Amino acid sequence: MKFVDEARIRVTAGDGGDGCVSFRREKFVPRGGPDGGDGGRGGSVYLVGDEGLNTLADFRHTRRYAAERGENGKGKQMTGRSGEDVVIAVPVGTVVIDVETGETIGDVTAEGERLLVARGGDGGLGNLHFKSSTNRAPRQSTPGTRAERRDLRLELRVLADVGLLGLPNAGKSTLVRAVSGARPRVADYPFTTLHPSLGVVRVGPGRSFVMADIPGLIEGAAEGAGLGVRFLKHLARNRLLLHVVDVSRLYDDADPAVDAQAVIDELTAYDPQLAERERWLVLNKMDLIPVDEREAVEREITAALAWQGPVFRVSGESGEGIEYLCQCIMVRLEAMNEEAEADGTGR
Structure with a gap:
């Protein structure tokens, strides 16, 4: 395998799921009140050190990585499912740099070491959180927050x-x-x-x-x-x-x-x-x-x-x-x- 010591990739974490507007509706339970659940957390993107790798050649073929979005909240106070994280194996000795800012995010220097490179969005709040003594039937909720999206430059420095x-x-x-x-x-x-x-x-x-x-x-x-x-x-x-x-x-x-x-x-x-x-x-x-x-x-x-x-x-x-x-x-x-x-x- 040809030695490759530099690569550029785009990582996209998952957005958070939206909060739900819902009201409890059951027989014999009049005015059941709000029961909208929260949205799920979006998946994050991690790099993990793998001593079995000694080159960044694999990133010539796959350059985009995206984590799963969080599921929207549901009625009955049900929180949406969180999105799956994406874990990318990189050689030990990989330095990670944000292309846009030039900032060094971190480096992976040991087997199994995990580095967070794109954080998933938080889930939004369902209307259950907005009820009060003066607002017993709230119809507001919050959307999930946007996740991080980054262009990264990976540099492999020999250990x-x-x-x-x-x-x-x-x-x-x-x-x-x-x-x-x-x-x-x-x-x-x-x-x-x-x-x-x-x-x-x-x-x-x-x-x-x-x-x-x-x-x-x-x-x-x-x-x-x-x-x-x-x-x-x-x-x-x-x-x-x-x-x-x-x-x-x-x-x-x-x-x-x-x-x-x-x-x-x-x-x-x-x-x-x-x-x-x-x-x-x-x-x-x-x-x-x-x-x-x-x-x-x-x-x-x-x-x-x-x-x-x-x-x-x-x-x-x-x-x-x-x-x-x-x-x-x-x-x-x-x-x-x-x-x-x-x-x-x-x-």
Whole structure:
């Protein structure tokens, strides 16, 4: 199934049923009085998280969803039946935005989590509610209220523990293939990866994490160049970012530090807070650098970037340094979990 991370749908909740004007009419009960019942509540529209879904492709075929209207009230103080709710399954990680106002209604971040996106109308009041000592035969009732109708934009943001970012052809997909069972496309030309790919990395019994391969960024991505912000947003849900740099670019008369800085600049332009998230530098394709030059290459790149965080030398192709990187990631994620539990914030 093709990965689809954006969709637009129209949701319409059910209007409330109208109140009823009715009078009790039974033998031997003269002037029985008003007995009009209330209208039923209209059905609402909910989104619910489903871990079995990983794309919004289904919304290409069905774009309109409508809940049932509430039934009108009846005589004998009978309230109309409420309309059935509509529950729409969406992938975990779906953000819901009102197209008209641009407001973010909410996001679905867990299996079974329900998000109300269109509230059903309330039922109207029957004439039973309007009787009084001075108005014993009221003939007024109220109609049901109108329900919410919305055009929604759904955005699927990948939920992963670790996200890879870097220029096209930095070796991100090769790295994911090396550490997990995921098989993203790999080739020797830019933009081989056209949609995010997830891989589960297992480092021991009961110890694993999810890694996301995000399509490569180019200069101007924050303004929409290349694949632009379409995939920058996926980094927002990653707890730890790995900045993958292709050191073999040295042999193409290019400067890996300049490449790395271009990615940092785009990240900052898109979201300064995201740029402040914990990020590790991963110098990839080290197998192409002579052993006696690797330390000097690392020093040169980190000095040019004024890098203060962790640095790893790896090769996704040969597997060099991969196991150590994964072990360090697992230890850091476990520490993050402990910190979150201590703060009471969860993941």
